[in-house]
Amino acid sequence: MEAYLNDFFFGIYPYIALMVMVVGTILRYDQDPYSWKADSSQLMRSKGMRWGNNLFHVGIILLFFGHFVGLLTPESVYHLFMTSAQKQWLAYTAGGIFGWICFVGMVMLIYRRLTDPRIRAITKPADMIVLLLIFAQLVLGLATIPESRAHPDGSSMIALANWAQYIVTFRAGAADFVLHEALIFKLHIVLGLTLVLIFPFTRLVHMLSAPIKYLFRSGYQIVRARG
Numbered sequence: 001m002e003a004y005l006n007d008f009f010f011g012i013y014p015y016i017a018l019m020v021m022v023v024g025t026i027l028r029y030d031q032d033p034y035s036w037k038a039d040s041s042q043l044m045r046s047k048g049m050r051w052g053n054n055l056f057h058v059g060i061i062l063l064f065f066g067h068f069v070g071l072l073t074p075e076s077v078y079h080l081f082m083t084s085a086q087k088q089w090l091a092y093t094a095g096g097i098f099g100w101i102c103f104v105g106m107v108m109l110i111y112r113r114l115t116d117p118r119i120r121a122i123t124k125p126a127d128m129i130v131l132l133l134i135f136a137q138l139v140l141g142l143a144t145i146p147e148s149r150a151h152p153d154g155s156s157m158i159a160l161a162n163w164a165q166y167i168v169t170f171r172a173g174a175a176d177f178v179l180h181e182a183l184i185f186k187l188h189i190v191l192g193l194t195l196v197l198i199f200p201f202t203r204l205v206h207m208l209s210a211p212i213k214y215l216f217r218s219g220y221q222i223v224r225a226r227g
């Protein structure tokens with residue numbers, strides 16, 4: 001039974017989640033484009049939003065890139081610069097710092113959402129569910145750190161990175177890499193995949209239309225020609 005569940009959650013579920021995300025996102029964009037928004041509550045009250053929102057976004061974006069590079073860089077490539085043990089240390093130190101930045105931001109955002117009557121009035125159940133699921137995912141991620149530190153040779157990290165690399169390159173046998181890994185890693189991965197699965201049905205879609213070019217715009221806006 002354990003082997004079956006392992007095969008399902010780490011061999012099949014990732015593809016179900018990715019498929020629902022891709023197809024669901026395309027369908028939503030096509031069928032319901034006006035629902036495509038971040039549903040920001042800043043208009044209701046901006047006080048308390050700036051710090052919480054910025055800390056949360058800085059933390060989670062750095063975590064995202066950390067996961068991407070950390071899990072998907074092949075061993076042969078990072079061994080040109082560092083050993084597995086050094087990479088393991090870097091992963092949980094950097095991930096820990098970004099994770100705590102994100103944690104502080106999230107606590108501020110959850111507090112604001114629960115205590116401000118104006119924000120509560122416009123909060124849909126889905127908003128609260130997404131916020132709490134991301135928070136749970138963050139707490140599980142931070143809880144993996146002691147487990148990673150218990151394997152200073154990087155053996156767990158290598159197994160987890162192999163799992164991720166086998167999944168994204170469609171190779172058989174990905175689930176075998178995680179079979180004997182600690183439960184906390186497995187819970188973190190399964191909840192992470194669940195966030196991928198529900199992505200198209202939530203406000204998370206705004207990630208795909210983040211106005212990045214605003215960061216680099218000149219600051220001038222020409223309204224009409226002179227004369």
Ligand code: HEM
Nearest residue numbers: 091092095096099134137138141142148157160189192193
């Ligand atoms: C599909 C989504 C995700 C997957 C597959 C995933 C996978 C992992 C894995 C395998 C580790 C252990 C890395 C190691 O020991 O080398 C880890 C750590 C961690 N994750 Fe995630 N994760 C996901 C999403 C998230 C999200 C959304 C957050 C934040 C909200 C997050 C926060 C963390 C933190 C704080 C750590 C510990 C520090 C670190 O090792 O980077 N993860 N994650």
